[in-house]
Amino acid sequence: MPLRLYNTRTRKIEAFQPRREGQVSIYVCGLTPSAQAHLGHARSFLFFDILRRYLAFSGYHVTYVQNVTDIDDRSIAAAHRLGVSWREIVAGYYAEFKRSMQRLGVREPDKEPYATDFIPQIRETISALIEREYAYVASDGIYYRVGKFANYGALSNRNIAELEAGARIEIDEAKEEPLDFALWKFAKPGEPHWPFEPYGDGRPGWHIECSAMSHALLDPAGTGFDIHGGGADLIFPHHENEIAQSEPLMARPPMADFWLHGGLLLFDNRKMSKSLGNFEPLSEVLDRYDPQAIRLLFLRTGYGKVMNFTEEAMAGAVATLSRLRRDYRLLHEAAASADGTAGGGGSLTERVVAALDDDMNTAAALREVLAAASAPAAGDARERLRELRSVLNLLGIEPDDRWLASPEELPLPADLAGALRAEIGEPWLDGIDDGRTALERVVAERLAARADKDWSRSDRLRDALARCGIEIKDGKEGSAWSVVR
RNA sequence: GGCGACGUAGCCAAGUGGUAAGGCAGGGCUCUGCAAAAGCCCCACUCGGCAGUUCGAAUCUGCCCGUCGCCUCCA
Known part of the structure; x- marks a missing residue:
């Protein structure tokens, strides 16, 4: 029985078949590190981690690419706000994300391309799109001409007329049509920028980096790759736009055979997201719960x-x-x-x-x-x-x-002696700095109290230990203690 | 308004035509000075509602209600 996967592109569960015997190429949209990662990100990347592991287990040689969109409006805004460079913002959040992934046991991608390392390829892609009239230059940037791409909306199952009817898109006078999206944004004063002759210095828009990098790293021939993944919230517009940017330039579409999307994580029954701000940073959740x-x-x-x-x-x-x-x-x-x-x-x-x-x-x-x-x-x-x-x-x-390790063999909580002293505050603990010694002393004190049937003292000591992360179990022959995991 | 997903016990959740997994919480018992831990037991005559198809439906169809998501930055 072969692996069967739900393919967003066809809206069906299909048998997975890689293009090249024994090899699987996967591109997953990674993080835009303009804010802290949250639990929703973890869910998504955890899924692709398991998919990868399973494909490898099944005998495939897997090439897993997960990009880093290291330039976007938010990181620039955050940099201005905090008075640091956007690179620092991105590096900080991304390092935190990587640490969290490591704690979760998510394996590192085979390739982790940064958008700003692929500016030449991005320029090339945009130039090709302009050449074929899929893109045009406007006053504030270079835009993709959505109306030119007949298949626009195929992935997300919507049509241009419906999208226009949505009317939640701001009218931007520079664009020909409201649905057109930026491939390149000309630099405003104080913004990071890269040269792009003859059009003008600027930076890539969101979406184009994925088209350029997946092509460069997984599909140089322009005949497509196996799996493209991401969170469900990327289906539109991000993945739709990637397809629109990539497929007109390909020798043989589709861009990817399988489009896989991870379900969103709600928190308090609302989407956990940067803009709603209803999330706890992933790194903090990982501090509270075992990864x-x-x-x-x-x-x-x-x-x-x-x-x-x-x-x-x-x-x-x-x-x-x-x-x-x-x-x-x-x-x-x-x-x-x-x-x-x-x-x-x-x-x-x-x-x-x-x-x-x-x-x-x-x-x-x-x-x-x-x-x-x-x-x-x-x-x-x-x-x-x-x-x-x-x-x-x-x-x-x-x-x-x-x-x-049995529970007694687990490492003791940090500074257990100090914590116990603070909790109990009795003289016989003074001067004991070793956690294990202190712990054993408390257990012995408690045993003595129990022998005297001084239950209230015994319970007090047990509660103190519990507050310090040590659990007591009284058995027939003495009391066993264990570290609460 | 358009597109889509979902609605199973207090909570999470599996099950997608053959008569409701599991976990958490809760309750009882054993054990204990009391606990904790562990073990055993109990906990949905019913799967949002109403019709329909069928010998048979949580599972298929239709309608309705509700929640959420996307349509703007988003994993």
Whole structure:
């Protein structure tokens, strides 16, 4: 059963077939780092990360390009506002984004082209469009002549008349038609600019960089590439415009066979976006929640569906993750003591593959993984572990040291001794700076209190420990403590 | 106004013709000084509403209602 994907271009689920045997070329619209990335970005890139992993797992050699639109009105405006250069703005936000992606386990793109590194190719593309009358020079820039491209609207399923009826487009006198969009904006005083003879210095408009860079990096022959992706909010106008810019210059359209779009993430039932400002920066969400839990959260919903983020749902994902870790650790322990009878295995992988073949149904795949991880010991533990690890890897979940550590072996919270001193404030903690020593001292104090049946003191100490990130479990033989993950 | 998606328990969500997965929250029990953790059990006679197709529908069709998105910068 081959991989089947929903193709925005045809509005159908189709069997995926790459153009070149064994190779897949993907272009995904990346970030415009003119503001902090938010959780919605994470959802989108997390999906393409899993798609990539799955294609590679299926034996394809994948070339994954994800651009950086490093020049746009917003970063210029932000630079003016903050009195720094636009390059600093972009570099800062992009570095933060990259760190977040790394924390989420999203693999680096094979190529990460910056728009401003492709100014020559952008100029070339614009010149070619002007030559063929798909573009014209106006007083404040160079525009794309939408009316000239017969297929305009095909991707997003709309027609020019409807779009004009929308009438939310500002009338710009410089343009021939309201739908025409800028390919090149002539520089105003104080704005960054690049030369473009004979038309005038300026900067690229949004959209053109993707046409120029996908052509340069994935499709020099002008015959198209395999997959073009991005968030659903890019379908119109961004991807529609990319097609309009690229296809008239191609030897053989379409620009890309498959157009894949990730569903938007809502927050408080509203779109999470820069302009609404109802988002928390991704980096802060990652501070609050385990990145692997966030990955699980997104895995549970179909990639193309609108999804609403809630703290409650997030708590559910956190619980799922800790159960998965425990199951994994138990399986790991069983595998270590197994005497190594050969096991068949393979069926979990088959079920996961079947799920992903069905338009990347990660929810079904995850369901299989969780069921297999928690299944009562059946078959060879080592084989099961090996398979579980492989399938987790496919979903981008990499068991690390913390997965194997029992809760007592996890690293202690930073400055635990100080925190405990502040919480408890009793003299016997004075001078103890080592977290572990302090912790053991508190546990011993509490045990003494319990022996005296001084329950209120015992509970007070337990609460203090809890506030410092240490959980106490009283058992038959003493009290065990564990670090709250 | 146009185009599109979605509407399944308090929350998230799977299921797309054969009689409602799972998780979280909640409740009960075991354990405990009390907890926590863990384990067991319970928790949608029903899938926004109304018609229709069918032996049979959450799943197909039509209409209606609602929410959200795109149509302007956006993953």
